[in-house]
Amino acid sequence: MTGACNSLLLAGREARRQRLAVTVKELIGPYTLLRLERGELEPGLPGQFFMLEAPGRVLPRPMSLCQAPPGELAFLIDSIGPGTRALCALVPGEAIHVFGPLGNGFDLDVERPLLVAGGIGIAPMPYLTAALGDPPTILGFRTERHAEAGRLLPGAEIVVEPRLVTELLPDDPGDVLACGPEPMLGAIRRLAPRAQLAWEAPMACGYGACYGCVVEIGGRYRRLCVDGPVLRDAA
Numbered sequence: 001m002t003g004a005c006n007s008l009l010l011a012g013r014e015a016r017r018q019r020l021a022v023t024v025k026e027l028i029g030p031y032t033l034l035r036l037e038r039g040e041l042e043p044g045l046p047g048q049f050f051m052l053e054a055p056g057r058v059l060p061r062p063m064s065l066c067q068a069p070p071g072e073l074a075f076l077i078d079s080i081g082p083g084t085r086a087l088c089a090l091v092p093g094e095a096i097h098v099f100g101p102l103g104n105g106f107d108l109d110v111e112r113p114l115l116v117a118g119g120i121g122i123a124p125m126p127y128l129t130a131a132l133g134d135p136p137t138i139l140g141f142r143t144e145r146h147a148e149a150g151r152l153l154p155g156a157e158i159v160v161e162p163r164l165v166t167e168l169l170p171d172d173p174g175d176v177l178a179c180g181p182e183p184m185l186g187a188i189r190r191l192a193p194r195a196q197l198a199w200e201a202p203m204a205c206g207y208g209a210c211y212g213c214v215v216e217i218g219g220r221y222r223r224l225c226v227d228g229p230v231l232r233d234a235a
């Protein structure tokens with residue numbers, strides 16, 4: 001089911017586009033973990049993303065890599081709109097085009113990593129925790145059902161609203177690496193100004209050409225697909 005592979009050199013790094021088949025689909029609370037053949041694509045760094053082309057949709061959806069099992073790429077998807085619903089409706093054996101890895105991931109050269117994620121911001125954390133050797137992790141979710149995704153990170157501390165992840169941040173949090181909704185990232189930025197924060201924006205191209213992902217963060221306009229999605233100077 002794996003198709004021909006095209007590649008593009010972006011800032012010295014090679015991103016590839018290839019048609020890949022779904023191998024396994026697993027429901028985790030309200031989320032879907034979609035595992036695909038890896039084909040000739042590299043998994044890249046934790047925090048980098050891939051463009052997944054949903055069947056019947058014009059625009060692909062950016063998804064950070066959740067896990068990199070041997071020979072596969074796995075993405076955790078929240079079914080919140082037509083594109084993500086189409087991705088979650090895929091069944092094993094069906095194939096889609098995938099393009100990546102893209103963007104800037106987390107800097108793994110950290111001394112005292114602390115991972116923090118909220119909601120679907122948990123998506124890049126399993127791959128990140130594997131790269132960093134299971135550092136301390138704090139996860140926050142809206143409901144107990146969403147918190148079922150915590151099983152992707154078995155050692156994590158978990159809070160459910162109205163409690164917030166920031167309530168568990170120690171006074172000296174060390175090297176924070178975070179992903180989640182904008183208000184959560186803003187609160188973390190105030191408490192840990194040097195934190196590495198993975199931001200989200202709608203994306204059309206994924207490699208700097210369309211300016212569809214420009215957001216204002218910390219008073220500066222960024223193309224999140226090439227300047228991010230992980231930023232550490234957003235104060």
Ligand code: FES
Nearest residue numbers: 206208210211225
């Ligand atoms: Fe096109 Fe960022 S998604 S410029």
